[in-house]
Each structure stands twice: as C-alpha cells, then as structure tokens.
Amino acid sequence: MRVDGTVASDDEGGRSGGNTDFGSAWARVKRRLRAELGEDVFASWFARLELEGVAAGTARLTVPTRFLKSWIESHYLDRVLGTFKAEAEEIARIEVGVRGTGAPARPAVVGAPKAGPASGPLARLHATNTPAPVAVATASEQRNADAGGDLSGTPLDARLTFSSFVIGRSNALAHAAAERVARHQGEGALYNPLYLHAGVGLGKTHLLHGIGHAAREAGRRVIYLTADRFMYGFVNALKTQSALAYKERLRGIDLLILDDVQFIQGKSIQAEFGHTINALIDAGRQVVVASDRPPTELEALDERVRSRLGGGLVVEITALDEALRVSILSARLAAVRAAHPGFDVSPQVATYVARAITANGRDLEGAVNRLLAHATLTGTAVTMETAESAIRDLVKNREPKRIKIEDIQKLVASRYNVSRSDILSERRTAAVVKPRQIAMYLSKVLTLRSLPEIGRRFGGRDHTTVLHAVRKIEKLIGEDTILGDEVELLKRMLQD
C-alpha cells in the first residue's frame, strides 16, 4: 500500500521530492543497525526490512510477515526512527507495513502522532504496542524456514551474559532463579518450567541468553528459540513430515529456552507447543520461558498449557528503579568507552539520563547510542544540553498516556447514546451489548489490566465474557471496515 500519491516509485530508487536521497540514507541506516546490533540480531529482524517510500516526513517501511512487523514495532521502532533521523533529518515518523498481503494495513507510527486535523490515510494511523496477530506459515516464512534449517535454534548474543547483567531490587529474584537453573548439575530439573515475565526492555531476553551461555559452558545441550523460530521450525517440520524427528530432537536436549511465548499462536502450533513442553518436563528436562505477561494471561493458549507453564516457578521482573537504571547506564557507558576511548560522559549527565529515562533498559541503551553518535559526530564532549536534546524524543515517547477503564466506558457510552450504567448493567439488548463489547475490547488493548480485572470493572463479569468480547470485536473489525474505523477513532480520542 502506498502512503499517498507522492511516494517515490521503485525506479526512482527511493528518491523523493527534496534534496535528500532517502534510498542511500536508508542503506546507511541498515549498515548502522547491522554494526550496532550485531550480525545475528540484524539478520533476524532487519535483513528483510525495506524502505517503500517517504511522504510528508513519514518513512514507510515494509517486511514480508506480520510477525516481523509486530516484532519490529514492539522492540525496535524508536531505534529505527532514531537512526533514520540521524541520517535524514526530514524523517519524523516511521510506519511498518506488511508487503504483498493486500490486507488493509494498520501500521503503528512512531514520532509525532498528533498531526492536527489531518485527513487521508495517514490521519487514521495511531501508535500502539498491541502486536498484530501472527500469521503462521506464509509462503515467505516457509522459504525462510527451509533456508534456515528447522532446529538450529536462535543464536545467542555474546553480549548478553550473566556478567553483563546488573542486579537490582526489581530483578534479583529472576536473576537468582536464572543462575540456579543455568548452573544446576545432576538429575532432574529445578523449578520446571522457570517462567519469567516483564514488560518490554526489562531484561528478560538478556537473562535468557545469560542462562544459555552459562549452561553451554557447563557442557549442557541448550536450545534457545524465539517464538517465531519455534513456529517456523515446527511448521516446516510438519510440511516435510518430520514432526516426529523434530520432537525427538527437542527431547534430546537438556535445556530448552523459549523467548516471548506470548507470540505463539495458531491452533496446531499451540497444541504442539503444549506437547513439547509436557514431553520435556516429564522427561526431567529444564524448560525456561519468558513472556510479557503471566501464564494466566496467555489467552491464546489452552488452559492446560497455561497451567503447566505456571506450574514451576513464575517470577516477574518489575520496573527498573533509579539505582538500577544508574548502574545499567554506567555499565553501558563503561563498555562503550572501552571501544571509544574519547567518549566521556560526566556522572552528572549519566544521572540526568537515568532519571529521565524511566521506561526500560532498551531506552537506556538507545540513549547511550545517541550520546555516542553525538560525541563522535561533533567531536565535542557531551554536556547537559546536548544530552537533553539527544534523548528528548526517548523521554517523550516513553510515557504513553495512562488510559482509565472508566474513561473508556464513558466515551463509548456517549458515542453510542447509552449510559455508563447501561454498560455495567445486566441488560442484553443489542443497543447495549455492542458498546459494552467495544468498551471491553478497548480496555484490553489500551490498558494493562488483566481480563479478570476488566471483568470486575464491567459490573463483575467473568473473564471469559471479556475474552469473548475481545475476540468478537477483533473479528468484526477485520470484517467490517466501518466498525474498524470507528474503533480506531475511539482509540485515537482516548489516546489524545
């Protein structure tokens, strides 16, 4: 899908109206991402990210699968934007779409979302962290799986070790459990599975890689898989009718580490996921899992699988407190300084950055990269002012508005000419049921409340009622573009 009529066509090589050659800028962005993130990370997520065009400050990027899209949106959007901006200052926003699906794209936009009373396709876009549903086994994913081999696992990042992991109050328990599991010798498994959960950027993947490195050093056979690798691998194995061999090989390992299991979707894959976990645990093999939510809230998974996942040790990593942020930042700065001796950041600036960036470790890392870019490009020392401007957008993007369930109920009620108490009531007439379901859906996607909590806030309903409403509206939005636009508009109104 084109952003609008002004988007550069392919034979212009991404060059658009102004003087900037966005095609070359994009090539430099990719080179920088490769250099900064390392070959493995780059190959996993960015190799197939392409620039489709630039229009009105918005760079339109595309990937072949919805999984990649949602992954990049939830993990790397700010980073890609920051890097692109550094190469071409006209870029104010980026959006990510899926190539060649023909489906209406609902991309996330990062940058300056409130563009006044804009109209046209861009006006409908909104920033959201809600991952798009995962499309399993599209043709291109299938090719990818064939090329990658199904059980090679996802490579471990050499930087993400226990020794580079900074321990603080919010992650001490998770770290202790991870170390014990990694260093465990002898028969059986410890807490099985070990289930870590936390919001984005709080160190789950870092700990999982740490476990992987340490266990491998101790001579154990480890497979680390991201959800997509699990899905591609399994789908591929089914296709080539080697499901048995796949499972046999899985069972032949000592430690299986699965990252971001909330992305595991699709009926047959879920079932296989359940069998695999059961087989491993029953055979006394250690399983470690990370997710962005507790096992009870993995709505896509079967109840039995959820309870199995919650049957070992479940540990949450909570928000990083200031002391921990300062330590992580100092450690990152020291690591960067080792490679760039001229790069010096005063303790005062470091403290400022750690205070300003409260969201997560990923943004702290982003901030260090910004400071470094600034220092190397200008050749000057980092002052408070330069630090402030270098990280300004990280600070702004960080705190999405907190939306209250009550506000959602009020807005939806007024939009549909019913009262808020109608929405909370037992009434089941169509005029009330639909707004109620929309309000439940919006509560799920716009707040961090769990399904049972949302049920309580809607007149004491059961969580299954909420789940039903969420699924129903998701389905309707997919089928009915008018309703889709309507819900989109409600979202924007709540987010503004």
Ligand code: ADP
């Ligand atoms: P998650 O998987 O929870 O989204 P990551 O493990 O990818 O988060 O962490 C994001 C970034 O923050 C990584 O660069 C990671 O190294 C860093 N980070 C997070 N927590 C810590 C920590 N306690 N010590 C050192 N680095 C951390």
Ligand code: MG
């Ligand atoms: Mg992660």
